[in-house]
Amino acid sequence: MKKRKLYVLSIDSMITEDIEFMKTLPTMGSILNGAAVVSNITSVYPTLTYTIHTTMMTGVYPDRHHIINNETFVPEMEHAPWYRSCHEFDPDVVTVLEAAKRAGYTTCAIHWPVTGDVDVDWHLPETWTAEGTPESMYQEFVRLGAKPEFLDEFWGEYGTHLNGLYDPAFTLLAHGATLAAIRNHQPDVIFEHLSLVDHTRHSYGVYARPVYKFAYFEMELLLSQTIEAMRQAGVLEDTTIVLTSDHGQTPVEKLVAPNTLLVRDGFIRLGEDGSLKDYDVIFKSAAHSLQVYVRNPSQAARTAKLLARYAAEEDVGFERIRNAEETEREMRVKGDFVFSIEGADGYAYSNALTGELVGKADNSNYKYSVATHGHDPRKGPKPAMILKGPGIVPGARLDGADIIDEAPTLAALLGVSLGRPDGHVMPGILIP
Numbered sequence: 349m350k351k352r353k354l355y356v357l358s359i360d361s362m363i364t365e366d367i368e369f370m371k372t373l374p375t376m377g378s379i380l381n382g383a384a385v386v387s388n389i390t391s392v393y394p395t396l397t398y399t400i401h402t403t404m405m406t407g408v409y410p411d412r413h414h415i416i417n418n419e420t421f422v423p424e425m426e427h428a429p430w431y432r433s434c435h436e437f438d439p440d441v442v443t444v445l446e447a448a449k450r451a452g453y454t455t456c457a458i459h460w461p462v463t464g465d466v467d468v469d470w471h472l473p474e475t476w477t478a479e480g481t482p483e484s485m486y487q488e489f490v491r492l493g494a495k496p497e498f499l500d501e502f503w504g505e506y507g508t509h510l511n512g513l514y515d516p517a518f519t520l521l522a523h524g525a526t527l528a529a530i531r532n533h534q535p536d537v538i539f540e541h542l543s544l545v546d547h548t549r550h551s552y553g554v555y556a557r558p559v560y561k562f563a564y565f566e567m568e569l570l571l572s573q574t575i576e577a578m579r580q581a582g583v584l585e586d587t588t589i590v591l592t593s594d595h596g597q598t599p600v601e602k603l604v605a606p607n608t609l610l611v612r613d614g615f616i617r618l619g620e621d622g623s624l625k626d627y628d629v630i631f632k633s634a635a636h637s638l639q640v641y642v643r644n645p646s647q648a649a650r651t652a653k654l655l656a657r658y659a660a661e662e663d664v665g666f667e668r669i670r671n672a673e674e675t676e677r678e679m680r681v682k683g684d685f686v687f688s689i690e691g692a693d694g695y696a697y698s699n700a701l702t703g704e705l706v707g708k709a710d711n712s713n714y715k716y717s718v719a720t721h722g723h724d725p726r727k728g729p730k731p732a733m734i735l736k737g738p739g740i741v742p743g744a745r746l747d748g749a750d751i752i753d754e755a756p757t758l759a760a761l762l763g764v765s766l767g768r769p770d771g772h773v774m775p776g777i778l779i780p
């Protein structure tokens with residue numbers, strides 16, 4: 349079996365509708381020219397970045413990898429820790445990175461969510477610290493498996509200006525890491541994730557001008573440098589290039605804080621400073637959807653009635669309430685929550701315990717701003733996958749695939765096994 353080279357770039361929030369614009373950019377356009385294109389890919393629920401990127405890396409539904417939200421459920425913390433580690437997954441879940449490495453490939457992962465503790469040769473896991481200082485970030489990367497000798501290859505140039513997650517320096521750091529890996533090591537398999545398109549959609553809207561005239565141009569510049577680094581390293585001709593993404597976004601008109609109802613009705617008790625003291629029932633935001641937790645499982649039946657009453661009497665936009673069994677059966681998500689709630693079009697949810705029940709969408713919190721995700725993956729614009737290079741059928745078209753099929757397709761391209769994934773190899777994309 350011939351060893352291949354693979355570069356996968358996840359352009360967070362890239363949607364099928366973006367492809368026509370991407371064709372007008374020099375580097376993206378040249379990749380798209382003759383590429384195989386998989387359009388309108390159905391993602392997994394809830395359509396949150398960490399949930400989906402884990403599926404993109406493993407080919408399994410969230411009921412097996414258990415990354416059911418971006419954040420872990422720690423209701424006492426206003427900013428709960430995000431999921432970082434592969435130790436959450438069922439033991440039989442295999443990442444493409446691990447399968448490739450076991451088969452003798454060298455591997456690199458840059459800012460790919462939930463790759464902490466995955467065995468990767470050159471690794472910059474996606475993570476950050478509350479302080480956001482370069483020193484704390486360096487230690488945090490090492491904690492999740494980055495090797496100091498790799499960090500030191502690009503840190504002086506790209507790491508010393510870090511200033512928290514949403515700073516452009518964070519994107520530049522990832523880019524610097526990718527360039528260093530290509531120039532110094534020519535990894536066989538690279539997975540990279542960049543969030544600029546997603547952040548811009550949150551702030552300005554799904555089809556807003558800055559998405560295309562700012563974020564995509566920035567992505568184009570970064571990608572052109574990455575491609576040039578591959579060319580100079582002598583690996584470009586041998587590399588299969590994949591541009592893909594995790595979810596679309598849909599507009600937010602009302603930002604709802606349903607926990608304020610639970611405070612009003614006595615199911616959540618607050619301390620004098622407004623912080624959480626105790627709860628019987630509490631909502632955890634997944635942006636366009638919610639997960640509902642109870643302190644005591646025996647409260648589930650009573651909670652069902654309460655949720656139905658809120659849906660009927662309050663402006664909460666509860667479109668569909670599923671209990672845990674229905675969520676697992678219909679949406680393939682399993683967690684400690686007892687209900688999941690899909691929001692109606694235009695509704696998004698915060699975790700806020702105080703303040704107004706219904707606010708207007710604004711840009712004060714990126715996650716709940718004028719557009720967001722976390723919705724049923726059958727709704728709204730959908731992600732795409734663009735593949736070009738060795739092993740790919742030029743010009744192939746596939747409309748309406750499932751995102752669980754991405755990892756099995758990439759594994760098949762590399763000739764490695766993911767064990768027992770839920771997805772299958774996409775038809776017509778790979779040269780047999």
Ligand SMILES: [Zn+2]
Nearest residue numbers: 360361397594
């Ligand atoms: Zn995302």
